[in-house]
Amino acid sequence: MLSSGKGTLKIPLELFSLNRERLVNRLKENGNSGVVILQGGEEVSFYDTDTTYNVFRQESYFIWAFGVTEPGCYGAIDILSGVTILFIPRHPAEYAFWMGPLPTPSDFSTKYGISKVCYVDEIKEVIAGLKSSQILTLKGLNTDSHLTAKPARFPGIEEFKIDEESLFPVIADLRVYKTPLEIRVIKYVVAVSSYAHRRIMKMIKPGDWEYQAESEFLNICYKKGGCRHASYTCICGSGVNGAILHYGHAGAPNKSPIQDGVLCLFDMGANYFGYAADITCTFPANGKFTDDQRLIYEAVLKANFAVQKAAKPGVSWVDMHLLANRVMLKEMKTIGLLKGNLDDMIESGLAAIFQPHGLGHLMGLDVHDVGGYLASNPKRPEKLGLNKLRTARVLEANMVLTIEPGCYFIDPLLDKALQDEKLSQYLVPEVLERFRGFGGVRIEDDVLITENGVLNLTCVPRTVEEIEDWINNNQVDELKYQDSERLFVW
CATH class of the missing domain: 3.40.350.10 (Creatinase/prolidase N-terminal domain)
Structure with a gap:
């Protein structure tokens, strides 16, 4: 052993x-x-x-x-x-x-x-x-x-x-394709990472610094779970930094103070004997979503839930990405950020302005695991947005993937879209202006594809109500790993 x-x-x-x-x-x-x-x-x-x-x-x-x-x-x-x-x-x-x-x-x-x-x-x-x-x-x-x-x-x-x-x-x-023994290890490292994320959500307050969240996450995962490594550099973006997809690198090292009223987008995952976790939580630093924050958060959450409900063996990952795009764009149209025909928006590639990355990726011994594009699998799509997918495979049982839709307000992309005749027709500039400097929302879960669909291995508060209740109340939280479908009680 x-x-x-x-x-x-x-x-x-x-x-x-x-x-x-x-x-x-x-x-x-x-x-x-x-x-x-x-x-x-x-x-x-x-x-x-x-x-x-x-x-x-x-x-x-x-x-x-x-x-x-x-x-x-x-x-x-x-x-x-x-x-x-x-x-x-x-x-x-x-x-x-x-x-x-x-x-x-x-x-x-x-x-x-x-x-x-x-x-x-x-x-x-x-x-x-x-x-x-x-x-x-x-x-x-x-x-x-x-x-x-x-x-x-x-x-x-x-x-x-x-x-x-x-x-x-x-x-x-x-x-x-993970064996039952590998799945057991992945469940464990996701459980440890989930626990650490939950603790960070309670600990971080306005006035703290982003690097303190990184420090606490690494400490908790090692102290409680024996995870000496992280699977990647921790991303601890607050406010506008949440729109930097791989924030936390040497050029932008989680170095900003966390302001009152902003969202924290924390993407962190532990590693245990090589096996990775990769979880993103987005939550308000002060424990209370503003109206605009709630609108964007719930649009992304609906996209996440839609994919979890639809994903199963035989389903194309490309179709899951498009499903997430459709759900999110529909919600953004409902709240007045977008206008026009939804099908036309999808066809134009508009979604890539707000989510320039793919829906998720294979996960295992590497956080972006191998096998996404092999000669025997579908080739990488060329269409805008789809070309960022890390795999275009058809889902099969015993695959482990992340589901991580996101919505970001990135000035260079917004400016480009507003100047693009094809894309600008769907944007409502005066409403869009309200979200300049907003940052972003990403909701990332680690899931196992089973014969019946998706088993979500991640255990963190996800709805607006759950997050606000978790941050503002004193529930007892323990790291409880067990070989069952639900690893934590919180």
Whole structure:
């Protein structure tokens, strides 16, 4: 079992052996043979110092297959026999002075349930002993980052026949469908993240600073759930900063004071042994929505709920995005921000002015998980708005995704739309002007696609009434994880 310690979720090693078994079976079905070689992550030095960037986090494909959290390792899986071999660094004696006792192959074998463990400097000899026809390495495009997965490399690999084509589409597709053991971990990290969001909603007040919300979230997730990592940089935008989609980065580091009367848009998710959560809560800093804030919030919430009700196996994610757009635009027309025919608005791409991102994304070992666009799946749509979708797949059971419609008032986009003859006909400028500087609303839930539809794993107050009641009253709140469909009581 792997865990962060007392009171945290214990992850059975079977989770990773099952993933290896799935991989071997799929490769065999495809007629592949040889040895799969995956290279784990390396610690990266902070420029020219002997200090590394943050706390090491393992490469996602590697942890999916082996569960190993230490840097500098390799793993091999013989396709025909299913035999797994782990390769670990051979550290010098001085390692023990600074880093603790020298780990042995036996230590790793016990920890990760892999019977054969060798040193990395033995990899060429050991692989040659398998007498395999070829090595399968990982190389393929991540369609979110547009970066390529790094194929394994070790001294002497050039002496083997290398297949860089067969592995990636298989392992990336397998990661899309979560096993029950993976779902259990995801439920846990979403539960921890939900609890932290609920605590932040009660703690943050006008006069606090955005960075304090980030600090408290990271502290709660680690202290209560053993989540040492966050899945991405925390987004803690207040007021107009809520309209910056990836606020919180180095150029805009959650550094503003939180004013009375503004909305807080906090997008934060913990990470547990690689598995991600990704939740966004939008709430009034002072605990009370203004009339305009309520109008926009409820438009986005209706879009979120509509998708949760409609999403199920066999449904296209593109259609879910369009459904969310339709619901939100209809509400914005009702409150006087827009005018004209709803179908025409959808066709024109108007929704992308207010929600320039896609409806959501696959989630697992990466917060924007792999497999969104593979050769066997629908291609990325080209139409405005739809071209930002991180996947266009048809939904299937055991996928985990985020549902995160949003509505933002972003001056450059609004100005562009007002000057566009096709788009400006739907806008009501005098009403739109009222929302300049408003910021934005995003409501993001982590959901599991089941045979019957959607299971929402997120547990935070969502309606206006629930949020105001939660912030302004003294309900007792505890972190209660259990293996059931509802993880928290609040």
